[in-house]
Amino acid sequence: MREQPLKEVTQLIHAIKMGLVEGSYSITNKTLDIFKYIIMSKSWDSADALMQIVRAQSRILQAALPQETVTSNIARRILKLTREEFELLQAKVQHFADDSQASLSLHKLVTQTSESCVSVDYSVPQQGLREALLDHLQEVETELETSSENISVQAEEHIHSSEIILTLGHSRSVENFLKRAIKKRQFLTIIVAECAPACRGHNLAATLAQEKNVEIIVIPDASIFAMMSRINKVIIGTHSVLANGGLRAACGANTVALAAKHYSVPVIVLAPMYKLSPLHLCEQDAFNMVGCAEDVIAYDSMPARDAKVYSPMFDYVAPELVTLFISNAGGHAPSYVYRLLSELYHPDDLEL
Amino acid sequence: MVIKSEQGSSTSAVTKQKKQRQRNRPRNKRNRLEDIEDKSEQDSAMQKSSSNPQQNASADKTREQVMAEREAKKQAKLAKKQKSITPATTIITEVEQTTITQKLTTTTTTTTKEQSQLPLRSTNVADPKTASQSAQNSTDSFNPTAPASEKTREQIKAEREAKKAAKQAAKSAKSNNVDAAAKQLNNLQVATKIEAAPAAAATATGAAATADHEKKKPALTKAERRAIQEAQRAAKAQGQAKKTTATPGTVKSAAGNSVKATPNVSVTTHKEHKPDKDDKVDSPAKSPSKGGTVKADRECKVKLFNHLVSADKDASLFINDPNVHPSMARLGVQYAQRTIVGSNARCIAFLHALRQVVQDFETPAKKEFGRSLDVAVKHHVDHLNKCRPLAVSVYNAYKQFKNQLTQLPTDTPETELKELLGHFIDTYIENQIGKAAQAISSSMQEKITDGDVLLTFACSSLIQFICEEAKRRKVTFRVIVVDSRPFCEGQEMLRRLHACGIPCTYVLINAISYVMPEATKVMLGAHALLANGYVMARTGTAQVALVANSHNVPVLVCCETHKFSERFQTDAIVYNELCDPNLLVMDEKCSLNNWQSKSRLTPLNLSYDITPPELVSAVVTEVAILPCTSVPVILRIKPDIGY
Numbered sequence: 004m005r006e007q008p009l010k011e012v013t014q015l016i017h018a019i020k021m022g023l024v025e026g027s028y029s030i031t032n033k034t035l036d037i038f039k040y041i042i043m044s045k046s047w048d049s050a051d052a053l054m055q056i057v058r059a060q061s062r063i064l065q066a067a068l069p070q071e072t073v074t075s076n077i078a079r080r081i082l083k084l085t086r087e088e089f090e091l092l093q094a095k096v097q098h099f100a101d102d103s104q105a106s107l108s109l110h111k112l113v114t115q116t117s118e119s120c121v122s123v124d125y126s127v128p129q130q131g132l133r134e135a136l137l138d139h140l141q142e143v144e145t146e147l148e149t150s151s152e153n154i155s156v157q158a159e160e161h162i163h164s165s166e167i168i169l170t171l172g173h174s175r176s177v178e179n180f181l182k183r184a185i186k187k188r189q190f191l192t193i194i195v196a197e198c199a200p201a202c203r204g205h206n207l208a209a210t211l212a213q214e215k216n217v218e219i220i221v222i223p224d225a226s227i228f229a230m231m232s233r234i235n236k237v238i239i240g241t242h243s244v245l246a247n248g249g250l251r252a253a254c255g256a257n258t259v260a261l262a263a264k265h266y267s268v269p270v271i272v273l274a275p276m277y278k279l280s281p282l283h284l285c286e287q288d289a290f291n292m293v294g295c296a297e298d299v300i301a302y303d304s305m306p307a308r309d310a311k312v313y314s315p316m317f318d319y320v321a322p323e324l325v326t327l328f329i330s331n332a333g334g335h336a337p338s339y340v341y342r343l344l345s346e347l348y349h350p351d352d353l354e355l
Numbered sequence: 356m357v358i359k360s361e362q363g364s365s366t367s368a369v370t371k372q373k374k375q376r377q378r379n380r381p382r383n384k385r386n387r388l389e390d391i392e393d394k395s396e397q398d399s400a401m402q403k404s405s406s407n408p409q410q411n412a413s414a415d416k417t418r419e420q421v422m423a424e425r426e427a428k429k430q431a432k433l434a435k436k437q438k439s440i441t442p443a444t445t446i447i448t449e450v451e452q453t454t455i456t457q458k459l460t461t462t463t464t465t466t467t468k469e470q471s472q473l474p475l476r477s478t479n480v481a482d483p484k485t486a487s488q489s490a491q492n493s494t495d496s497f498n499p500t501a502p503a504s505e506k507t508r509e510q511i512k513a514e515r516e517a518k519k520a521a522k523q524a525a526k527s528a529k530s531n532n533v534d535a536a537a538k539q540l541n542n543l544q545v546a547t548k549i550e551a552a553p554a555a556a557a558t559a560t561g562a563a564a565t566a567d568h569e570k571k572k573p574a575l576t577k578a579e580r581r582a583i584q585e586a587q588r589a590a591k592a593q594g595q596a597k598k599t600t601a602t603p604g605t606v607k608s609a610a611g612n613s614v615k616a617t618p619n620v621s622v623t624t625h626k627e628h629k630p631d632k633d634d635k636v637d638s639p640a641k642s643p644s645k646g647g648t649v650k651a652d653r654e655c656k657v658k659l660f661n662h663l664v665s666a667d668k669d670a671s672l673f674i675n676d677p678n679v680h681p682s683m684a685r686l687g688v689q690y691a692q693r694t695i696v697g698s699n700a701r702c703i704a705f706l707h708a709l710r711q712v713v714q715d716f717e718t719p720a721k722k723e724f725g726r727s728l729d730v731a732v733k734h735h736v737d738h739l740n741k742c743r744p745l746a747v748s749v750y751n752a753y754k755q756f757k758n759q760l761t762q763l764p765t766d767t768p769e770t771e772l773k774e775l776l777g778h779f780i781d782t783y784i785e786n787q788i789g790k791a792a793q794a795i796s797s798s799m800q801e802k803i804t805d806g807d808v809l810l811t812f813a814c815s816s817l818i819q820f821i822c823e824e825a826k827r828r829k830v831t832f833r834v835i836v837v838d839s840r841p842f843c844e845g846q847e848m849l850r851r852l853h854a855c856g857i858p859c860t861y862v863l864i865n866a867i868s869y870v871m872p873e874a875t876k877v878m879l880g881a882h883a884l885l886a887n888g889y890v891m892a893r894t895g896t897a898q899v900a901l902v903a904n905s906h907n908v909p910v911l912v913c914c915e916t917h918k919f920s921e922r923f924q925t926d927a928i929v930y931n932e933l934c935d936p937n938l939l940v941m942d943e944k945c946s947l948n949n950w951q952s953k954s955r956l957t958p959l960n961l962s963y964d965i966t967p968p969e970l971v972s973a974v975v976t977e978v979a980i981l982p983c984t985s986v987p988v989i990l991r992i993k994p995d996i997g998y
Binding site: 197209218221222224225232233310314318319 | 657658659836839840841846849850852853858859860861862863864865866867868869870893894895897898901902905926927928931939941945946947950953955956957958959960961963964965
């Protein structure tokens with residue numbers, strides 16, 4: 004059957020496509036709002052029905068915005084929440100019948116048979132599920148709101164004074180992180196690679212230059228390797244973290260990471276938890292998106308008529324090039340990402 | 356090139372000078388007093404040089420200033436030494452000058468060095484000789500913006516030259532009348548007197564030189580020029596000393612007076628005319644130059660690159676040098692404005708301009724063609740270096756040319772020598788650039804096969820040549836041109852390749868990982884190959900090589916051996932070239948706009964980067980296809996390149 008998108012979903016898709024909603028954070032926020040609306044609506048009566056709706060809408064979102072993984076991520080979070088809440092409520096009901104079900108005791112883990120956990124019937128209507136979910140959503144929202152701050156709080160743990168830091172383009176988490184670092188540490192030198200053709204690095208540089216006690220250097224992307232030998236740390240943001248610990252990051256990130264690897268400079272990636280996606284992609288074509296080529300070379304220039312011009316948006320960065328992820332929950336090694344994923348999402352929801 | 360019309364006017368010099376002397380006496384006395392004041396002021400300033408706030412509080416003192424100060428200090432020390440020890444034992448300029456002039460005087464007065472020195476000391480205060488005095492003053496008026504950086508070497512050269520010239524003068528002085536000898540004695544007196552005054556010592560050398568030149572004009576042109584330069588420096592130092600005591604106008608005004616007064620002295624008139632004009636031209640240029648230094652300070656604000664000076668873009672500084680041949684002046688501007696880029700293009704343009712210089716060169720009388728040309732060419736090369744740091748290829752070509760100059764036969768007429776040099780230049784262009792490109796291309800053709808996807812970065816004339824050749828061979832291949840802001844030279848490459856019908860793909864360097872999987876070979880041009888095997892090329896080249904390496908795509912660097920350098924370098928920061936950081940600003944809306952007003956924000960625009968040899972599969976030269984690390988071998992088997 005073919006699901007119809009909700010009005011809110013179409014609006015969101017339109018807004019994102021028109022560039023009215025930008026940045027992972029605001030997209031996540033808006034998506035969460037939609038799911039909250041769905042939960043509040045009376046269109047579902049059982050957990051199963053709710054999960055159906057959430058799945059359907061997130062599939063629509065994903066189809067419309069294949070590059071925005073955060074929408075699916077947040078849908079997976081909702082699905083997991085629903086499962087948990089449902090099971091919890093179920094457990095409360097069954098509490099009188101079976102005491103041992105309530106907690107995950109060692110005894111239970113050992114004696115648990117495979118069939119006991121398989122058959123959870125979500126289609127049973129459950130009292131109080133809606134309220135419990137809304138309660139829990141509030142928590143998710145708060146987590147989302149504070150994620151950037153939680154990341155930037157860790158700046159002091161990673162940056163010492165008079166450090167030379169390189170960053171690429173403009174990421175909001177990086178901006179906050181560096182601002183915090185500038186406040187706490189003195190004589191930082193921050194080198195910003197401009198990230199052509201959009202050159203969003205310029206914006207970051209201009210913003211950071213308002214702080215005191217810091218030196219900002221803007222370099223063209225071509226000078227990254229030349230400067231890398233003097234750099235202590237590379238701090239970049241990312242678009243999403245893939246299941247293997249690799250990155251789908253802004254175009255040019257792979258060069259930065261390779262150059263850092265060449266000079267053995269640690270690469271720190273700032274990624275809030277909602278950017279973790281259970282995707283296994285390690286090939287450019289699988290996830291990339293090409294942008295407008297006009298910025299690369301003017302359409303009316305002579306050679307542009309015959310030449311193929313690409314302006315890809317993303318770069319794949321292999322996990323072995325990343326030293327550390329900093330999320331709102333703390334630091335993680337790239338090899339630990341799979342574990343975070345299994346905690347964050349239910350295994351059944353990896354495929355929406 | 357050299358001042359020609361001086362020779363004619365030397366006859367009436369003496370008589371006119373006498374008049375001039377009388378006329379100038381009172382003013383010059385005053386001038387001299389000022390000079391002495393000066394000197395004492397400077398002395399005191401030097402003694403408390405570390406404590407003087409005005410002189411030293413300026414932490415932003417330009418290098419030139421510091422140099423000038425150091426020079427003045429040196430002279431002061433020297434003069435002190437001279438007072439204590441016998442003058443013959445000291446080595447440096449002024450002393451040489453005096454000994455030279457003493458030599459001159461011995462022909463007529465037959466006095467020994469010590470003898471002449473002592474009476475002169477005693478009489479020097481009483482007898483201010485106007486001619487040389489005015490000459491000295493006029494040297495004050497010379498534009499003090501002489502390049503201070505390569506001072507010492509130049510100075511030594513000038514000294515040597517002056518010595519030589521003085522010897523010649525001494526020889527011919529025998530034939531001269533007593534009057535002239537007496538005048539020289541006067542010069543000597545002034546010279547010795549000023550020696551005692553340390554601050555003005557260098558001007559004395561200028562005075563002595565000009566005095567010499569009054570007599571032996573034709574033989575001295577080079578020495579004069581050098582001497583004048585020195586004098587300018589000294590004058591600058593003096594001017595600075597004056598500045599500290601808040602009497603900035605005095606030197607200038609005095610100098611101006613003397614210049615106005617001198618037209619009667621026919622010989623010096625001409626001599627001074629030029630610098631005077633120079634001064635006039637440069638006085639408006641002086642303020643831009645000051646602005647330039649301020650700008651340079653701003654530009655080099657990135658602490659890591661404080662040691663690099665970005666080329667001064669102020670064109671008025673380039674054009675107004677009378678000693679620079681127009682073709683070289685034009686080339687300098689073209690270098691500075693980046694209308695000529697790429698090491699091959701720069702080398703060829705340089706050699707063409709050089710040929711022009713050689714053709715128009717006139718050997719000063721009683722000078723050796725080769726040597727004087729060498730000096731003239733060096734001046735030009737210095738000028739070009741000021742416009743934009745020399746490319747390695749240009750430097751190598753210059754070295755080769757210099758080498759050729761030393762091997763010139765001495766007994767051949769000048770026109771033939773010029774032909775010889777012209778021929779040498781032509782052969783150099785043909786062999787080192789033209790034929791080398793063909794050889795590289797032919798060995799590269801074996802590497803390009805059907806279905807190849809070549810990836811190249813920015814614009815390289817050699818790569819273009821290779822691609823065109825491959826196209827002519829009807830190989831089906833395509834090229835990915837990788838480019839980078841801010842120069843976007845790849846667009847030019849794209850245009851050229853497009854013109855010969857090669858299918859192209861164009862991406863910015865960010866997207867290199869996106870296109871690298873398609874590429875089968877990476878071909879890169881180079882600015883220079885360093886002796887430790889590192890490749891110096893346009894910034895971004897190293898990144899391309901790095902990404903290619905991570906995708907296991909072979910990287911071939913194409914480089915003619917005339918670009919090989921004997922320098923060793925392990926990073927791109929020690930030696931590099933800073934380009935205009937304003938190029939990074941995209942448009943009006945760009946947030947980098949007005950970065951000058953934000954003290955903490957600096958765009959940085961590097962010219963070159965260094966690719967480590969482990970990222971390069973092979974270097975294709977006209978000699979062979981080699982690993983990077985074989986550069987020293989090539990340098991050894993081809994010793995005529997890269998000194």
